[in-house]
Amino acid sequence: MRHLILSAAIPALLMGATPVLAQAAAPTQQAERAPAPHFPRDLTPAGVAAADDHLALEQVDGAEAIAFVAEENRKSLAALTGDPRYETFRAEAQAILTATDRIPSPSFLGDGIGNFWQDATNPKGVWRRTTLDSYRTATPQWETLLDIDALSKAEGKDWVFKGADCLAPDEARCLINLSDGGKDAVVVREFDLTAKRFVDGGFNLPEGKHRSEWLDRDTLLVATDFGPGSLTESGYPFIVKTLKRGQTLAQAVEVYRGEQGDGGYGVSPAVYRDKDGKVTAVIITRPLDTFRSETWAMAHDGSTVKLALPSRVSIYGVIGDRLVISNDEAWRWGGREVTAGSLLAVSLDELKRGSGGLYPDTDPETIFTPGPRQSLQSAAVMSDSVLATLSDNVAGRLTQFSFGRDNRPVWSGASIAVPDNVAVNLGDSSKSRGEAFVSFQGFLTPPTLSLASVDTGALTELKSAPAKFDASTHVVEQYEATSTDGTKIPYFITRPRDMKLDGSNPTIMLGYGGFQVSLNPAYKPEMGKLWLERGGVFVQANIRGGGEFGPDWHQAALDGNRQKAFDDFAAVARDLEQRGVTSPRRLGIYGRSNGGVLTSVSITQHPELFNAAVIESPLVDMLRYHELPAGASWIGEYGDPRIPEEAEWIARYSAYQQLRPDVAYPRVYLTTNTRDDRVHPGHARKFAARLGDQGHDHLYYEDTAGGHSNDADPVANARRWARHYVYLSQQLMD
Numbered sequence: 015m016r017h018l019i020l021s022a023a024i025p026a027l028l029m030g031a032t033p034v035l036a037q038a039a040a041p042t043q044q045a046e047r048a049p050a051p052h053f054p055r056d057l058t059p060a061g062v063a064a065a066d067d068h069l070a071l072e073q074v075d076g077a078e079a080i081a082f083v084a085e086e087n088r089k090s091l092a093a094l095t096g097d098p099r100y101e102t103f104r105a106e107a108q109a110i111l112t113a114t115d116r117i118p119s120p121s122f123l124g125d126g127i128g129n130f131w132q133d134a135t136n137p138k139g140v141w142r143r144t145t146l147d148s149y150r151t152a153t154p155q156w157e158t159l160l161d162i163d164a165l166s167k168a169e170g171k172d173w174v175f176k177g178a179d180c181l182a183p184d185e186a187r188c189l190i191n192l193s194d195g196g197k198d199a200v201v202v203r204e205f206d207l208t209a210k211r212f213v214d215g216g217f218n219l220p221e222g223k224h225r226s227e228w229l230d231r232d233t234l235l236v237a238t239d240f241g242p243g244s245l246t247e248s249g250y251p252f253i254v255k256t257l258k259r260g261q262t263l264a265q266a267v268e269v270y271r272g273e274q275g276d277g278g279y280g281v282s283p284a285v286y287r288d289k290d291g292k293v294t295a296v297i298i299t300r301p302l303d304t305f306r307s308e309t310w311a312m313a314h315d316g317s318t319v320k321l322a323l324p325s326r327v328s329i330y331g332v333i334g335d336r337l338v339i340s341n342d343e344a345w346r347w348g349g350r351e352v353t354a355g356s357l358l359a360v361s362l363d364e365l366k367r368g369s370g371g372l373y374p375d376t377d378p379e380t381i382f383t384p385g386p387r388q389s390l391q392s393a394a395v396m397s398d399s400v401l402a403t404l405s406d407n408v409a410g411r412l413t414q415f416s417f418g419r420d421n422r423p424v425w426s427g428a429s430i431a432v433p434d435n436v437a438v439n440l441g442d443s444s445k446s447r448g449e450a451f452v453s454f455q456g457f458l459t460p461p462t463l464s465l466a467s468v469d470t471g472a473l474t475e476l477k478s479a480p481a482k483f484d485a486s487t488h489v490v491e492q493y494e495a496t497s498t499d500g501t502k503i504p505y506f507i508t509r510p511r512d513m514k515l516d517g518s519n520p521t522i523m524l525g526y527g528g529f530q531v532s533l534n535p536a537y538k539p540e541m542g543k544l545w546l547e548r549g550g551v552f553v554q555a556n557i558r559g560g561g562e563f564g565p566d567w568h569q570a571a572l573d574g575n576r577q578k579a580f581d582d583f584a585a586v587a588r589d590l591e592q593r594g595v596t597s598p599r600r601l602g603i604y605g606r607s608n609g610g611v612l613t614s615v616s617i618t619q620h621p622e623l624f625n626a627a628v629i630e631s632p633l634v635d636m637l638r639y640h641e642l643p644a645g646a647s648w649i650g651e652y653g654d655p656r657i658p659e660e661a662e663w664i665a666r667y668s669a670y671q672q673l674r675p676d677v678a679y680p681r682v683y684l685t686t687n688t689r690d691d692r693v694h695p696g697h698a699r700k701f702a703a704r705l706g707d708q709g710h711d712h713l714y715y716e717d718t719a720g721g722h723s724n725d726a727d728p729v730a731n732a733r734r735w736a737r738h739y740v741y742l743s744q745q746l747m748d
Contacts, residue, residue, distance in 0.1 A: 072696035108732035183291030196721025235283040248647035250280025277303035304650025322368035331395025355564035389564035394443035410438030458485035483542030495589035515594030520746035527559035527579035528608035530568035557582035602626030614669035626745035636668035642694035675708035692722040
């Protein structure tokens, strides 16, 4: 199984912790005040809808919505692109995003190296390959496999490349994922890597949120829209079928069925193979909600059996007859209590039997058990070992775990030496080659790419990216703030080394705090060039809800405990003020997607702490998020507004309902994308409209292409970053 999935990696940074002053402050108590004017009297779905005067803005292409967007865009572009800094920012960002001296992100592809590349000449990008020897050189000789710009022009489509899945062992046939305009939904086409063209009469899936895997050269496992009644309320599939070459979707044969009421992101098949390409396991994951799932194994005859795994689990691969997993909750198996967040190897046969383990002292085999401030970040399962990146107080480590090292019948870890004070990130890996790509980077340190050999445990440097901004003026420090309940919240500051602690420093604070995503530091060249070089300060807060310290750190802010994440973020803001780093006049916040929940709530609960907020692709109306595609898939994270008890605690923080005309909010900048089919643009639209209704100054801009990931076009992305930093400069530097 070979995948090239295009996603932004978030590596970890190794920095020492510094003692801090204890500080705690209670959040604004919304419940003690009179209800906001648009707060629903009735929290049932009907009551919430009745109190909403902007439902028309939820119609993505509705006439009222399009007119609203056009007028808001006109006003915001005048304020942002009319700023004399805009063109400079845009040009600097575009130079960075289209630079030809970037490290080409590699994947193993057949006997060579694959890469997807975008620049000013090819803004939609080219999928290409070269040899490893050529890749090592300063000027690799690339062979173009698929030109997305040319394909888009030929077919009259706004195609965005969303990755490829190539069939092992030769990887000559690939499934290409193409999105129209950057949406999550894609079409899937079979591609012949030898002929460098799409296969006539090959596999071809219409647009949808598919889950597809090669079973063999003539068979796919597909979870998709099979017609009426085959999708969950979130719009994801719950049925898996085998699709033979030449069959239509209507002729595919069902092998597994969940239920229409399932939550999460849809049922998903995964095919695991050994180094020779032989199938070792076929696993089907049936999500029950955002995080809980059932795990099933499929036999050669197409039958399935449920595995006795915990409901919160991450699966990394197969070694021999064992499944390599991480339990995201405490788990009792084989007479043992297994710590949440451990890395384990468990007998597939015993999981099928559900017997609890025949050998309680050794099954499951423990590969890694985290300490109180540690967590597993990622793992690559090789033929007889596991490469893993670990986090220790948000500090990156790389370890190779092997079974029976030094003639002992247990797993043991050997640290692989990596540079100090950098993030460590695992890239693509190859069982057949026994190799994996590993990258390092820091806030002020450009990325370096190396190749790890599992046979020798050695790292060989392949590429080093040049600096994109002057880092000599800044330093990085790590501190802790004390949240309302006494929990220590780590955060990083990247600041001018000669900065005065007088509260006058323009500062951007980034947060996320959800879905067990670790917000680990990374080299952000556009931020460095447009912000740090101009004397700005950048802060990254590791609040609860993330995965920095494993499953417990995430689950501490789930559902009715969501307020803890907001309290953590406010605590960091107060800590910055107490230290003299900045002041409310000079402090701005940035968050996107789930980070948009954080930033919108932060503004409504603590407007006194901030003077700017970039709220991008956000969830804002948390009482209706489940009704806007694909919101219902996140009920496991936020709770279900249809349940009265849960609606009550969601309503306490939902920013859309908590806006008040008599509160002085900073001028916020809301931005989203019309073609975002992950977080509905209605959230941002409605929040902007209500701000306007109440007389609050704000900016709203909605792009028309790019989707949720903003990966459609680096030239357009440069304009996006320029708008962000013009706004932040206006609010925090002027």
